[in-house]
Amino acid sequence: MENEYEIPAKTRIGHVHLKVADLQRSLDFYCGLLGFEITMMYGDGAAFISAGGYHHHIGLNTWFSKGSPQAEKNTVGLFHTAIVYPTIKDLAMIYNRLKTNRYPFTGFSDHGVSLAIYLDDPDGNGVELYWDRPKEEWPKKEDGSLEMFTKPLNLNDLLKEL
Secondary structure, three states: OOOOOOOOOOOOOOOEEEEOOOHHHHHHHHHHHOOOEEEEEEOOOEEEEEOOOOOOOEEEEOOOOOOOOOOOOOOOOOOEEEEEOOOHHHHHHHHHHHHHOOOOEEEEEEOOOEEEEEEEOOOOOEEEEEEEOOHHHOOEOOOOOEOOOOEEOOHHHHHOOO
8 A cells, every 4th residue: 555544533333244043043142131122123134233222233134144053263254243331330230131141151351441241142253241441541551552461350349330
């Protein structure tokens, strides 16, 4: 590339659209368990879901994947969808809900900038549920650059937020 280009600072990821094997099973997870709302069904092969009335944060479809097995973990594809919760209490609430419903987790991390809970959706797609610490609390190196890390998340401290 001959000309440098920098994406505008206010650019954001609008939504993720996932291929799923069973639409109802995915709706049961994303809406029934995580609490998203259906904003629109597109026939019987797709649904659009959101938080807070946005047109959609997640699209789910079976157009090319109905009844398919999960993708292999060691292949190219989406690593995870990350869902940001507005407060640490909200993260504690969804952790407690998942724990109460005995939903399997794949990990828990304190990344310095955020606290994260990891799990897979019913199709094996990775899902990260996290809360960002305030920017002024993000860890920095001596040169002022960001210093992210992965340490164990203290789940007892998280539950104290309830």
